[in-house]
Amino acid sequence: MANLTDITGFILKGSLITLKLFIIVSIFSVPLGILVAIGKISKIKPLKTILSLYTWAFRGTPLLLQLFFTYFGLPVIGIRLEPLTAASIAFSINYGAYLAEIFRAGIESVDKGQFEASKALGMNYRQTMVYIIIPQAIKNVIPPICSESINLIKDTALVAAIGIGDLLRAAKEIVTRDFTITPFMIAAAIYLLITSVLVITFRTLEKKYSYY
Template sequence: MSNFNDSVLFILQGSTVTIKLFLVVFILSIPLAAILSLVKICKNKLLKKIVGIYTWLFRGTPLLLQLFFIYFGLPVLGIKFSRFTAATIAFTLNYAAYLTEIFRGGLQSVDKGQYEAARALGMSYSQTMKQIIVPQGIKRVLPSTCNEGISLVKDTALVATIGMEEVLRASKEILTRDFTIIPFFIAAAIYLCLNSIVVICFKMLERRYSYFE
Protein backbone atom coordinates (compact mmCIF):
# COMPACT_ATOMS: atom_id res chain seq x y z
CA MET A 1 0.00 0.00 0.00
CA SER A 2 2.89 2.30 0.78
CA ASN A 3 4.40 1.65 -2.65
CA PHE A 4 1.06 2.42 -4.29
CA ASN A 5 0.72 5.73 -2.44
CA ASP A 6 4.29 6.64 -3.30
CA SER A 7 3.62 5.84 -6.95
CA VAL A 8 0.51 8.00 -7.01
CA LEU A 9 2.33 10.92 -5.42
CA PHE A 10 5.25 10.59 -7.83
CA ILE A 11 2.97 10.55 -10.88
CA LEU A 12 0.93 13.46 -9.51
CA GLN A 13 4.15 15.46 -9.23
CA GLY A 14 4.67 14.80 -12.92
CA SER A 15 1.13 15.98 -13.63
CA THR A 16 2.06 19.47 -12.41
CA VAL A 17 4.32 19.80 -15.46
CA THR A 18 1.50 18.55 -17.70
CA ILE A 19 -1.00 21.03 -16.25
CA LYS A 20 1.42 23.96 -16.30
CA LEU A 21 2.41 23.32 -19.93
CA PHE A 22 -1.23 22.93 -20.96
CA LEU A 23 -2.29 26.20 -19.34
CA VAL A 24 0.64 28.23 -20.66
CA VAL A 25 0.28 26.91 -24.23
CA PHE A 26 -3.50 27.37 -24.31
CA ILE A 27 -3.28 30.90 -22.90
CA LEU A 28 -0.65 31.85 -25.50
CA SER A 29 -1.94 30.00 -28.56
CA ILE A 30 -5.57 31.18 -28.46
CA PRO A 31 -4.92 34.95 -28.71
CA LEU A 32 -2.13 34.34 -31.26
CA ALA A 33 -4.48 32.24 -33.37
CA ALA A 34 -7.27 34.82 -33.02
CA ILE A 35 -5.00 37.55 -34.40
CA LEU A 36 -3.69 35.37 -37.23
CA SER A 37 -7.20 34.27 -38.20
CA LEU A 38 -8.19 37.91 -38.62
CA VAL A 39 -5.11 38.41 -40.80
CA LYS A 40 -6.15 35.46 -42.96
CA ILE A 41 -9.48 37.10 -43.80
CA CYS A 42 -8.10 40.61 -44.29
CA LYS A 43 -7.39 42.16 -47.68
CA ASN A 44 -3.61 42.41 -47.29
CA LYS A 45 -2.30 39.71 -49.63
CA LEU A 46 1.27 39.79 -48.29
CA LEU A 47 0.21 39.25 -44.68
CA LYS A 48 -2.23 36.52 -45.72
CA LYS A 49 0.58 34.79 -47.63
CA ILE A 50 2.94 34.93 -44.63
CA VAL A 51 0.32 33.50 -42.28
CA GLY A 52 -0.56 30.88 -44.88
CA ILE A 53 3.07 29.71 -45.04
CA TYR A 54 3.21 29.58 -41.24
CA THR A 55 0.07 27.43 -40.93
CA TRP A 56 1.21 25.21 -43.83
CA LEU A 57 4.59 24.63 -42.18
CA PHE A 58 3.42 23.90 -38.65
CA ARG A 59 0.39 21.83 -39.65
CA GLY A 60 2.36 19.89 -42.22
CA THR A 61 5.24 18.74 -40.01
CA PRO A 62 5.10 16.59 -36.84
CA LEU A 63 4.93 18.34 -33.48
CA LEU A 64 7.71 16.05 -32.25
CA LEU A 65 9.99 17.22 -35.06
CA GLN A 66 9.25 20.85 -34.17
CA LEU A 67 10.01 20.13 -30.52
CA PHE A 68 13.32 18.45 -31.42
CA PHE A 69 14.27 21.28 -33.77
CA ILE A 70 13.73 23.95 -31.11
CA TYR A 71 15.36 22.05 -28.24
CA PHE A 72 18.12 20.10 -30.02
CA GLY A 73 18.50 21.92 -33.35
CA LEU A 74 18.59 25.60 -32.43
CA PRO A 75 21.50 25.19 -29.97
CA VAL A 76 23.63 24.31 -33.02
CA LEU A 77 22.94 27.88 -34.16
CA GLY A 78 23.74 29.25 -30.70
CA ILE A 79 20.09 29.58 -29.62
CA LYS A 80 19.38 27.58 -26.48
CA PHE A 81 16.21 27.29 -24.43
CA SER A 82 15.32 25.46 -21.23
CA ARG A 83 13.23 22.31 -21.63
CA PHE A 84 10.02 24.01 -20.54
CA THR A 85 10.58 27.08 -22.71
CA ALA A 86 11.39 24.95 -25.76
CA ALA A 87 8.26 22.88 -25.20
CA THR A 88 6.15 26.01 -24.74
CA ILE A 89 7.41 27.55 -28.00
CA ALA A 90 6.96 24.36 -30.02
CA PHE A 91 3.48 23.58 -28.67
CA THR A 92 2.27 27.18 -28.93
CA LEU A 93 3.36 27.58 -32.55
CA ASN A 94 1.92 24.21 -33.50
CA TYR A 95 -1.44 24.61 -31.81
CA ALA A 96 -1.80 28.23 -32.87
CA ALA A 97 -1.45 27.07 -36.49
CA TYR A 98 -4.35 24.63 -36.13
CA LEU A 99 -6.46 27.08 -34.14
CA THR A 100 -5.85 29.78 -36.74
CA GLU A 101 -7.58 27.69 -39.39
CA ILE A 102 -10.36 26.73 -36.98
CA PHE A 103 -11.01 30.37 -36.07
CA ARG A 104 -10.78 31.48 -39.71
CA GLY A 105 -13.37 28.89 -40.69
CA GLY A 106 -15.64 30.00 -37.86
CA LEU A 107 -15.46 33.66 -38.87
CA GLN A 108 -16.03 32.94 -42.54
CA SER A 109 -18.99 30.68 -41.75
CA VAL A 110 -21.01 33.67 -40.55
CA ASP A 111 -23.48 34.69 -43.25
CA LYS A 112 -22.14 37.55 -45.38
CA GLY A 113 -25.55 39.19 -45.22
CA GLN A 114 -24.77 40.15 -41.63
CA TYR A 115 -21.79 42.19 -42.80
CA GLU A 116 -24.04 44.01 -45.24
CA ALA A 117 -26.72 44.58 -42.59
CA ALA A 118 -24.14 46.03 -40.20
CA ARG A 119 -22.81 48.31 -42.94
CA ALA A 120 -26.37 49.48 -43.67
CA LEU A 121 -26.71 50.38 -39.98
CA GLY A 122 -23.59 52.53 -40.21
CA MET A 123 -21.35 50.23 -38.18
CA SER A 124 -17.62 50.27 -38.84
CA TYR A 125 -15.67 47.12 -39.72
CA SER A 126 -14.23 46.87 -36.21
CA GLN A 127 -17.69 47.32 -34.63
CA THR A 128 -19.14 44.68 -36.94
CA MET A 129 -16.43 42.19 -36.06
CA LYS A 130 -16.54 42.87 -32.32
CA GLN A 131 -20.30 42.99 -31.82
CA ILE A 132 -21.66 40.65 -34.48
CA ILE A 133 -19.20 38.39 -36.28
CA VAL A 134 -16.71 37.39 -33.55
CA PRO A 135 -19.35 36.36 -30.92
CA GLN A 136 -21.04 34.11 -33.49
CA GLY A 137 -17.69 32.79 -34.66
CA ILE A 138 -16.72 31.89 -31.09
CA LYS A 139 -19.90 29.87 -30.69
CA ARG A 140 -19.16 27.90 -33.86
CA VAL A 141 -15.52 27.11 -33.09
CA LEU A 142 -15.96 25.99 -29.47
CA PRO A 143 -16.40 22.25 -30.23
CA SER A 144 -13.31 22.16 -32.45
CA THR A 145 -11.31 24.21 -29.95
CA CYS A 146 -12.34 21.80 -27.21
CA ASN A 147 -11.01 18.93 -29.31
CA GLU A 148 -7.70 20.76 -29.66
CA GLY A 149 -7.61 21.23 -25.90
CA ILE A 150 -8.09 17.50 -25.38
CA SER A 151 -5.33 16.75 -27.90
CA LEU A 152 -3.04 19.19 -26.14
CA VAL A 153 -3.46 17.42 -22.80
CA LYS A 154 -2.44 14.13 -24.43
CA ASP A 155 0.35 15.64 -26.55
CA THR A 156 2.10 16.96 -23.45
CA ALA A 157 3.42 13.41 -23.09
CA LEU A 158 5.81 14.24 -25.95
CA VAL A 159 7.93 16.40 -23.64
CA ALA A 160 9.24 13.20 -22.06
CA THR A 161 11.41 12.89 -25.18
CA ILE A 162 13.44 15.92 -24.09
CA GLY A 163 13.73 14.76 -20.49
CA MET A 164 10.83 16.54 -18.82
CA GLU A 165 9.26 14.69 -15.90
CA GLU A 166 5.57 14.62 -16.88
CA VAL A 167 2.83 12.06 -16.20
CA LEU A 168 3.81 9.39 -18.72
CA ARG A 169 7.53 9.57 -18.02
CA ALA A 170 6.91 9.29 -14.27
CA SER A 171 4.67 6.26 -14.89
CA LYS A 172 7.28 4.58 -17.05
CA GLU A 173 9.96 5.11 -14.41
CA ILE A 174 7.83 3.38 -11.76
CA LEU A 175 6.99 0.54 -14.16
CA THR A 176 10.71 -0.01 -14.83
CA ARG A 177 11.51 0.11 -11.12
CA ASP A 178 8.67 -2.00 -9.71
CA PHE A 179 7.73 -4.03 -12.80
CA THR A 180 3.99 -3.32 -12.48
CA ILE A 181 1.49 -1.85 -14.94
CA ILE A 182 -0.50 -0.04 -12.23
CA PRO A 183 1.29 3.30 -12.95
CA PHE A 184 -0.17 3.28 -16.47
CA PHE A 185 -3.69 2.98 -15.04
CA ILE A 186 -2.94 5.88 -12.71
CA ALA A 187 -1.63 7.93 -15.65
CA ALA A 188 -4.75 7.09 -17.69
CA ALA A 189 -6.96 8.22 -14.80
CA ILE A 190 -5.07 11.53 -14.56
CA TYR A 191 -5.39 12.19 -18.30
CA LEU A 192 -9.10 11.34 -18.19
CA CYS A 193 -9.65 13.70 -15.25
CA LEU A 194 -7.79 16.55 -16.94
CA ASN A 195 -9.68 16.08 -20.20
CA SER A 196 -12.98 15.88 -18.33
CA ILE A 197 -12.21 19.29 -16.81
CA VAL A 198 -11.47 20.66 -20.30
CA VAL A 199 -14.79 19.33 -21.62
CA ILE A 200 -16.75 20.75 -18.67
CA CYS A 201 -15.17 24.18 -19.14
CA PHE A 202 -16.06 24.24 -22.83
CA LYS A 203 -19.60 23.04 -22.13
CA MET A 204 -19.98 26.06 -19.84
CA LEU A 205 -18.70 28.33 -22.61
CA GLU A 206 -21.12 26.78 -25.09
CA ARG A 207 -24.02 27.50 -22.75
CA ARG A 208 -22.81 31.07 -22.36
CA TYR A 209 -22.84 31.63 -26.12
CA SER A 210 -26.02 29.62 -26.73
CA TYR A 211 -28.04 32.81 -27.25
CA PHE A 212 -26.47 33.08 -30.72
CA GLU A 213 -28.33 29.96 -31.87
Template sequence: MVNFSDVTIFILKGSVISLKLFFITMIFSIPLGMLIAMGKISKSKILKIILGAYTWIFRGTPLMLQLFFAYFGLPVIGIRLSPLTAASITFIINYSAYLAEIFRGGIESIDKGQYEASKVIGLNHFQTMFKVIIPQAVRNVVPAVCNENINLIKDSALVAAIGIGDMLRAAKEIVTREFTITPFFIAALLYLLMTAVIVIAFRQLEKKLCVY
Protein backbone atom coordinates in the same frame (compact mmCIF):
# COMPACT_ATOMS: atom_id res chain seq x y z
CA MET B 1 5.57 -4.17 -2.98
CA VAL B 2 4.65 -0.91 -4.66
CA ASN B 3 2.87 1.62 -2.47
CA PHE B 4 -0.17 2.80 -4.45
CA SER B 5 -0.39 6.19 -2.72
CA ASP B 6 3.32 6.93 -3.17
CA VAL B 7 3.11 6.06 -6.87
CA THR B 8 0.06 8.28 -7.33
CA ILE B 9 1.71 11.23 -5.55
CA PHE B 10 4.85 10.85 -7.68
CA ILE B 11 2.82 10.82 -10.90
CA LEU B 12 0.71 13.76 -9.69
CA LYS B 13 3.91 15.78 -9.31
CA GLY B 14 4.50 15.13 -13.00
CA SER B 15 0.99 16.34 -13.77
CA VAL B 16 2.01 19.81 -12.55
CA ILE B 17 4.30 20.12 -15.59
CA SER B 18 1.58 18.82 -17.91
CA LEU B 19 -0.95 21.33 -16.58
CA LYS B 20 1.57 24.19 -16.66
CA LEU B 21 2.31 23.48 -20.32
CA PHE B 22 -1.42 23.20 -21.03
CA PHE B 23 -2.29 26.59 -19.55
CA ILE B 24 0.73 28.39 -21.04
CA THR B 25 -0.14 27.05 -24.49
CA MET B 26 -3.82 27.94 -24.30
CA ILE B 27 -3.27 31.42 -22.86
CA PHE B 28 -0.97 32.40 -25.73
CA SER B 29 -2.12 30.25 -28.65
CA ILE B 30 -5.81 31.25 -28.55
CA PRO B 31 -5.27 35.02 -29.06
CA LEU B 32 -2.39 34.34 -31.47
CA GLY B 33 -4.58 31.95 -33.43
CA MET B 34 -7.34 34.56 -33.63
CA LEU B 35 -4.90 37.21 -34.90
CA ILE B 36 -3.56 34.82 -37.54
CA ALA B 37 -7.11 33.94 -38.61
CA MET B 38 -7.98 37.62 -39.05
CA GLY B 39 -4.79 38.11 -41.03
CA LYS B 40 -5.68 35.22 -43.32
CA ILE B 41 -9.03 36.78 -44.21
CA SER B 42 -7.59 40.28 -44.66
CA LYS B 43 -7.22 41.99 -48.03
CA SER B 44 -3.41 41.87 -47.91
CA LYS B 45 -2.18 39.20 -50.34
CA ILE B 46 1.34 39.23 -48.90
CA LEU B 47 0.03 38.70 -45.37
CA LYS B 48 -2.19 35.87 -46.59
CA ILE B 49 0.76 34.16 -48.26
CA ILE B 50 2.99 34.49 -45.17
CA LEU B 51 0.32 33.26 -42.75
CA GLY B 52 -0.73 30.53 -45.18
CA ALA B 53 2.85 29.26 -45.23
CA TYR B 54 2.96 29.46 -41.42
CA THR B 55 -0.13 27.30 -40.93
CA TRP B 56 0.94 24.91 -43.71
CA ILE B 57 4.36 24.29 -42.15
CA PHE B 58 3.26 23.88 -38.55
CA ARG B 59 0.17 21.82 -39.33
CA GLY B 60 2.01 19.72 -41.90
CA THR B 61 5.00 18.64 -39.82
CA PRO B 62 4.99 16.44 -36.68
CA LEU B 63 4.85 18.22 -33.34
CA MET B 64 7.66 15.95 -32.14
CA LEU B 65 9.89 17.15 -34.98
CA GLN B 66 9.16 20.77 -34.08
CA LEU B 67 9.92 20.03 -30.43
CA PHE B 68 13.25 18.40 -31.31
CA PHE B 69 14.12 21.34 -33.56
CA ALA B 70 13.47 23.85 -30.76
CA TYR B 71 15.40 21.91 -28.11
CA PHE B 72 18.14 20.08 -30.03
CA GLY B 73 18.32 22.06 -33.29
CA LEU B 74 18.43 25.68 -32.15
CA PRO B 75 21.58 25.19 -29.98
CA VAL B 76 23.43 24.43 -33.23
CA ILE B 77 22.94 28.10 -34.21
CA GLY B 78 23.65 29.35 -30.70
CA ILE B 79 20.11 29.54 -29.31
CA ARG B 80 19.74 27.49 -26.14
CA LEU B 81 16.39 27.10 -24.41
CA SER B 82 15.41 25.32 -21.23
CA PRO B 83 13.28 22.19 -21.81
CA LEU B 84 10.06 23.84 -20.60
CA THR B 85 10.70 27.04 -22.58
CA ALA B 86 11.39 25.05 -25.76
CA ALA B 87 8.26 22.97 -25.21
CA SER B 88 6.10 26.03 -24.47
CA ILE B 89 7.24 27.94 -27.56
CA THR B 90 6.81 24.88 -29.77
CA PHE B 91 3.34 24.09 -28.48
CA ILE B 92 2.19 27.72 -28.75
CA ILE B 93 3.36 28.00 -32.36
CA ASN B 94 1.91 24.62 -33.31
CA TYR B 95 -1.48 25.05 -31.67
CA SER B 96 -1.90 28.63 -32.83
CA ALA B 97 -1.64 27.30 -36.41
CA TYR B 98 -4.45 24.79 -35.79
CA LEU B 99 -6.59 27.28 -33.89
CA ALA B 100 -6.10 29.87 -36.64
CA GLU B 101 -7.75 27.55 -39.13
CA ILE B 102 -10.57 26.83 -36.70
CA PHE B 103 -11.19 30.54 -36.08
CA ARG B 104 -10.91 31.34 -39.79
CA GLY B 105 -13.54 28.73 -40.57
CA GLY B 106 -15.75 30.11 -37.80
CA ILE B 107 -15.47 33.68 -39.07
CA GLU B 108 -16.11 32.70 -42.68
CA SER B 109 -19.17 30.68 -41.64
CA ILE B 110 -20.99 33.86 -40.58
CA ASP B 111 -23.52 34.97 -43.16
CA LYS B 112 -22.43 37.90 -45.34
CA GLY B 113 -25.67 39.64 -44.46
CA GLN B 114 -24.22 40.29 -41.00
CA TYR B 115 -21.55 42.50 -42.55
CA GLU B 116 -24.09 44.37 -44.65
CA ALA B 117 -26.40 44.90 -41.68
CA SER B 118 -23.51 46.22 -39.59
CA LYS B 119 -22.58 48.65 -42.34
CA VAL B 120 -26.17 49.89 -42.53
CA ILE B 121 -26.24 50.75 -38.82
CA GLY B 122 -22.95 52.66 -39.13
CA LEU B 123 -20.38 50.21 -37.78
CA ASN B 124 -16.89 50.31 -39.28
CA HIS B 125 -14.91 47.15 -40.13
CA PHE B 126 -13.19 46.96 -36.74
CA GLN B 127 -16.49 47.36 -34.84
CA THR B 128 -18.21 44.84 -37.10
CA MET B 129 -15.54 42.21 -36.49
CA PHE B 130 -15.31 42.57 -32.72
CA LYS B 131 -18.94 43.37 -31.87
CA VAL B 132 -20.80 41.24 -34.40
CA ILE B 133 -18.73 38.64 -36.27
CA ILE B 134 -16.18 37.33 -33.76
CA PRO B 135 -18.68 36.75 -30.89
CA GLN B 136 -20.78 34.60 -33.21
CA ALA B 137 -17.73 32.84 -34.63
CA VAL B 138 -16.42 32.01 -31.15
CA ARG B 139 -19.74 30.39 -30.27
CA ASN B 140 -19.57 28.27 -33.42
CA VAL B 141 -16.03 27.02 -32.85
CA VAL B 142 -16.30 26.07 -29.17
CA PRO B 143 -16.60 22.29 -29.88
CA ALA B 144 -13.55 22.36 -32.19
CA VAL B 145 -11.50 24.35 -29.66
CA CYS B 146 -12.53 21.85 -26.99
CA ASN B 147 -11.14 19.03 -29.16
CA GLU B 148 -7.85 20.90 -29.53
CA ASN B 149 -7.63 21.28 -25.76
CA ILE B 150 -8.11 17.53 -25.34
CA ASN B 151 -5.39 16.91 -27.93
CA LEU B 152 -3.13 19.31 -26.06
CA ILE B 153 -3.43 17.37 -22.82
CA LYS B 154 -2.47 14.18 -24.64
CA ASP B 155 0.30 15.83 -26.68
CA SER B 156 1.88 17.17 -23.50
CA ALA B 157 3.23 13.64 -23.00
CA LEU B 158 5.65 14.30 -25.89
CA VAL B 159 7.79 16.53 -23.66
CA ALA B 160 9.13 13.41 -21.97
CA ALA B 161 11.26 13.00 -25.10
CA ILE B 162 13.35 16.05 -24.15
CA GLY B 163 13.71 15.10 -20.50
CA ILE B 164 10.83 16.98 -18.89
CA GLY B 165 9.35 15.12 -15.93
CA ASP B 166 5.69 15.07 -16.92
CA MET B 167 3.13 12.43 -15.94
CA LEU B 168 4.17 9.91 -18.59
CA ARG B 169 7.85 10.18 -17.74
CA ALA B 170 7.06 9.80 -14.02
CA ALA B 171 4.97 6.69 -14.70
CA LYS B 172 7.67 5.21 -16.95
CA GLU B 173 10.33 5.74 -14.28
CA ILE B 174 8.33 3.76 -11.74
CA VAL B 175 7.53 1.00 -14.26
CA THR B 176 11.24 0.66 -15.07
CA ARG B 177 12.32 0.75 -11.43
CA GLU B 178 9.60 -1.42 -9.85
CA PHE B 179 8.74 -3.61 -12.85
CA THR B 180 4.97 -3.07 -12.55
CA ILE B 181 2.44 -1.67 -15.02
CA THR B 182 0.24 -0.07 -12.34
CA PRO B 183 1.71 3.44 -12.91
CA PHE B 184 0.56 3.38 -16.54
CA PHE B 185 -3.03 2.73 -15.42
CA ILE B 186 -2.79 5.56 -12.87
CA ALA B 187 -1.42 7.93 -15.53
CA ALA B 188 -4.20 6.89 -17.93
CA LEU B 189 -6.86 7.62 -15.30
CA LEU B 190 -5.35 11.05 -14.62
CA TYR B 191 -5.32 11.89 -18.34
CA LEU B 192 -8.96 10.78 -18.59
CA LEU B 193 -9.86 12.89 -15.56
CA MET B 194 -8.24 16.00 -17.03
CA THR B 195 -9.92 15.54 -20.40
CA ALA B 196 -13.26 15.01 -18.64
CA VAL B 197 -12.83 18.32 -16.80
CA ILE B 198 -12.05 20.06 -20.11
CA VAL B 199 -15.16 18.60 -21.78
CA ILE B 200 -17.40 19.65 -18.88
CA ALA B 201 -15.91 23.17 -18.81
CA PHE B 202 -16.43 23.67 -22.54
CA ARG B 203 -19.97 22.30 -22.42
CA GLN B 204 -20.81 24.85 -19.77
CA LEU B 205 -19.17 27.57 -21.85
CA GLU B 206 -21.13 26.48 -24.93
CA LYS B 207 -24.41 26.59 -23.01
CA LYS B 208 -23.62 30.07 -21.68
CA LEU B 209 -22.72 31.36 -25.13
CA CYS B 210 -25.89 29.88 -26.63
CA VAL B 211 -27.94 31.85 -24.11
CA TYR B 212 -26.42 35.07 -25.38
Protein backbone atom coordinates in the same frame (compact mmCIF):
# COMPACT_ATOMS: atom_id res chain seq x y z
CA MET C 1 8.43 -1.26 -4.10
CA ALA C 2 6.54 1.96 -3.39
CA ASN C 3 2.98 1.84 -2.12
CA LEU C 4 0.00 3.13 -4.06
CA THR C 5 -0.04 6.49 -2.24
CA ASP C 6 3.61 7.18 -3.05
CA ILE C 7 3.12 6.17 -6.69
CA THR C 8 0.06 8.40 -7.09
CA GLY C 9 1.82 11.33 -5.41
CA PHE C 10 4.83 11.02 -7.70
CA ILE C 11 2.65 10.85 -10.81
CA LEU C 12 0.58 13.83 -9.64
CA LYS C 13 3.78 15.87 -9.42
CA GLY C 14 4.36 15.05 -13.08
CA SER C 15 0.78 16.07 -13.89
CA LEU C 16 1.55 19.58 -12.59
CA ILE C 17 4.05 19.96 -15.44
CA THR C 18 1.43 18.70 -17.87
CA LEU C 19 -1.13 21.24 -16.62
CA LYS C 20 1.45 24.04 -16.54
CA LEU C 21 2.37 23.43 -20.17
CA PHE C 22 -1.32 23.21 -21.12
CA ILE C 23 -2.06 26.59 -19.50
CA ILE C 24 0.98 28.30 -21.06
CA VAL C 25 0.19 26.99 -24.53
CA SER C 26 -3.49 27.95 -24.20
CA ILE C 27 -2.60 31.51 -23.17
CA PHE C 28 -0.35 32.04 -26.19
CA SER C 29 -1.85 29.84 -28.92
CA VAL C 30 -5.44 31.12 -28.70
CA PRO C 31 -4.60 34.83 -29.31
CA LEU C 32 -2.09 33.75 -31.96
CA GLY C 33 -4.73 31.67 -33.69
CA ILE C 34 -7.26 34.52 -33.64
CA LEU C 35 -4.75 37.04 -35.03
CA VAL C 36 -3.63 34.67 -37.79
CA ALA C 37 -7.25 33.86 -38.67
CA ILE C 38 -8.12 37.56 -38.97
CA GLY C 39 -5.00 38.10 -41.07
CA LYS C 40 -5.88 35.24 -43.39
CA ILE C 41 -9.31 36.69 -44.18
CA SER C 42 -7.95 40.20 -44.70
CA LYS C 43 -7.50 41.76 -48.13
CA ILE C 44 -3.72 42.17 -47.73
CA LYS C 45 -2.35 39.53 -50.11
CA PRO C 46 1.28 39.43 -48.90
CA LEU C 47 0.06 38.95 -45.32
CA LYS C 48 -2.35 36.22 -46.38
CA THR C 49 0.45 34.44 -48.25
CA ILE C 50 2.84 34.55 -45.30
CA LEU C 51 0.20 33.33 -42.85
CA SER C 52 -0.90 30.58 -45.23
CA LEU C 53 2.70 29.36 -45.42
CA TYR C 54 2.88 29.40 -41.63
CA THR C 55 -0.24 27.26 -41.16
CA TRP C 56 0.80 24.97 -44.02
CA ALA C 57 4.26 24.35 -42.55
CA PHE C 58 3.26 23.83 -38.93
CA ARG C 59 0.18 21.72 -39.64
CA GLY C 60 2.04 19.64 -42.21
CA THR C 61 5.02 18.61 -40.07
CA PRO C 62 5.05 16.50 -36.89
CA LEU C 63 4.87 18.33 -33.58
CA LEU C 64 7.71 16.14 -32.28
CA LEU C 65 9.95 17.35 -35.13
CA GLN C 66 9.11 20.96 -34.26
CA LEU C 67 9.88 20.25 -30.61
CA PHE C 68 13.25 18.71 -31.52
CA PHE C 69 14.06 21.65 -33.79
CA THR C 70 13.27 24.16 -31.03
CA TYR C 71 15.24 22.35 -28.33
CA PHE C 72 18.05 20.60 -30.22
CA GLY C 73 18.19 22.61 -33.47
CA LEU C 74 18.20 26.22 -32.27
CA PRO C 75 21.39 25.77 -30.17
CA VAL C 76 23.22 25.16 -33.46
CA ILE C 77 22.65 28.84 -34.29
CA GLY C 78 23.37 29.97 -30.74
CA ILE C 79 19.85 29.99 -29.28
CA ARG C 80 19.65 27.81 -26.17
CA LEU C 81 16.33 27.37 -24.39
CA GLU C 82 15.27 25.65 -21.20
CA PRO C 83 13.27 22.46 -21.89
CA LEU C 84 9.93 23.90 -20.70
CA THR C 85 10.50 27.14 -22.63
CA ALA C 86 11.34 25.22 -25.81
CA ALA C 87 8.27 23.02 -25.37
CA SER C 88 6.02 26.04 -24.72
CA ILE C 89 7.24 27.80 -27.88
CA ALA C 90 6.96 24.73 -30.11
CA PHE C 91 3.51 23.78 -28.81
CA SER C 92 2.17 27.36 -28.95
CA ILE C 93 3.27 27.88 -32.56
CA ASN C 94 1.96 24.47 -33.61
CA TYR C 95 -1.42 24.79 -31.92
CA GLY C 96 -1.66 28.43 -33.03
CA ALA C 97 -1.59 27.17 -36.62
CA TYR C 98 -4.37 24.64 -36.00
CA LEU C 99 -6.49 27.12 -34.06
CA ALA C 100 -6.02 29.71 -36.80
CA GLU C 101 -7.77 27.44 -39.29
CA ILE C 102 -10.51 26.69 -36.78
CA PHE C 103 -11.11 30.38 -36.07
CA ARG C 104 -10.94 31.25 -39.78
CA ALA C 105 -13.59 28.67 -40.59
CA GLY C 106 -15.69 29.92 -37.67
CA ILE C 107 -15.49 33.55 -38.79
CA GLU C 108 -16.29 32.67 -42.41
CA SER C 109 -19.28 30.61 -41.26
CA VAL C 110 -20.99 33.78 -39.97
CA ASP C 111 -23.50 35.11 -42.47
CA LYS C 112 -22.05 37.90 -44.62
CA GLY C 113 -25.20 39.89 -43.95
CA GLN C 114 -23.86 40.44 -40.42
CA PHE C 115 -20.93 42.41 -41.86
CA GLU C 116 -23.27 44.48 -44.01
CA ALA C 117 -25.64 45.14 -41.12
CA SER C 118 -22.84 46.30 -38.84
CA LYS C 119 -21.51 48.59 -41.57
CA ALA C 120 -24.99 50.07 -41.93
CA LEU C 121 -24.95 50.77 -38.19
CA GLY C 122 -21.73 52.75 -38.59
CA MET C 123 -19.40 50.20 -36.99
CA ASN C 124 -15.77 50.01 -38.09
CA TYR C 125 -13.96 46.73 -38.84
CA ARG C 126 -12.64 46.28 -35.29
CA GLN C 127 -16.04 46.91 -33.70
CA THR C 128 -17.69 44.53 -36.16
CA MET C 129 -15.24 41.75 -35.36
CA VAL C 130 -15.27 42.25 -31.57
CA TYR C 131 -18.99 42.81 -30.99
CA ILE C 132 -20.72 41.04 -33.88
CA ILE C 133 -18.64 38.42 -35.68
CA ILE C 134 -16.33 36.87 -33.08
CA PRO C 135 -19.10 36.20 -30.48
CA GLN C 136 -21.05 34.31 -33.14
CA ALA C 137 -17.94 32.56 -34.43
CA ILE C 138 -17.04 31.38 -30.92
CA LYS C 139 -20.21 29.30 -30.76
CA ASN C 140 -19.24 27.55 -33.99
CA VAL C 141 -15.65 26.84 -32.96
CA ILE C 142 -16.23 25.58 -29.41
CA PRO C 143 -16.55 21.85 -30.38
CA PRO C 144 -13.33 21.74 -32.47
CA ILE C 145 -11.45 23.79 -29.87
CA CYS C 146 -12.56 21.29 -27.24
CA SER C 147 -11.09 18.50 -29.38
CA GLU C 148 -7.84 20.42 -29.81
CA SER C 149 -7.64 21.00 -26.05
CA ILE C 150 -7.97 17.27 -25.41
CA ASN C 151 -5.30 16.61 -28.04
CA LEU C 152 -3.04 19.15 -26.34
CA ILE C 153 -3.31 17.38 -22.99
CA LYS C 154 -2.34 14.10 -24.65
CA ASP C 155 0.41 15.68 -26.78
CA THR C 156 2.15 17.06 -23.71
CA ALA C 157 3.50 13.52 -23.26
CA LEU C 158 5.90 14.33 -26.12
CA VAL C 159 7.94 16.59 -23.83
CA ALA C 160 9.42 13.48 -22.22
CA ALA C 161 11.56 13.27 -25.38
CA ILE C 162 13.51 16.36 -24.26
CA GLY C 163 13.78 15.33 -20.63
CA ILE C 164 10.78 17.02 -19.01
CA GLY C 165 9.21 15.02 -16.19
CA ASP C 166 5.57 15.19 -17.19
CA LEU C 167 2.71 12.91 -16.13
CA LEU C 168 3.52 10.04 -18.49
CA ARG C 169 7.27 10.16 -17.87
CA ALA C 170 6.66 9.98 -14.12
CA ALA C 171 4.52 6.88 -14.61
CA LYS C 172 7.08 5.28 -16.93
CA GLU C 173 9.88 5.81 -14.41
CA ILE C 174 7.97 3.88 -11.75
CA VAL C 175 7.06 1.10 -14.21
CA THR C 176 10.74 0.74 -15.13
CA ARG C 177 11.83 0.78 -11.48
CA ASP C 178 9.15 -1.44 -9.91
CA PHE C 179 8.10 -3.53 -12.93
CA THR C 180 4.38 -2.95 -12.40
CA ILE C 181 1.66 -1.61 -14.70
CA THR C 182 -0.22 0.18 -11.91
CA PRO C 183 1.41 3.59 -12.65
CA PHE C 184 0.12 3.44 -16.24
CA MET C 185 -3.40 2.80 -14.95
CA ILE C 186 -3.12 5.74 -12.55
CA ALA C 187 -1.78 7.95 -15.35
CA ALA C 188 -4.69 6.93 -17.59
CA ALA C 189 -7.16 7.80 -14.83
CA ILE C 190 -5.57 11.25 -14.39
CA TYR C 191 -5.65 11.91 -18.14
CA LEU C 192 -9.32 10.91 -18.24
CA LEU C 193 -10.09 13.16 -15.27
CA ILE C 194 -8.40 16.17 -16.89
CA THR C 195 -10.07 15.63 -20.26
CA SER C 196 -13.45 15.14 -18.58
CA VAL C 197 -13.08 18.51 -16.86
CA LEU C 198 -12.26 20.07 -20.23
CA VAL C 199 -15.34 18.53 -21.86
CA ILE C 200 -17.61 19.79 -19.06
CA THR C 201 -16.05 23.27 -19.30
CA PHE C 202 -16.57 23.51 -23.04
CA ARG C 203 -20.14 22.20 -22.80
CA THR C 204 -20.83 25.00 -20.30
CA LEU C 205 -19.34 27.54 -22.73
CA GLU C 206 -21.41 26.09 -25.57
CA LYS C 207 -24.60 26.60 -23.54
CA LYS C 208 -23.51 30.14 -22.66
CA TYR C 209 -23.12 31.08 -26.32
CA SER C 210 -26.18 29.16 -27.50
CA TYR C 211 -28.30 32.33 -27.53
CA TYR C 212 -26.44 33.66 -30.59
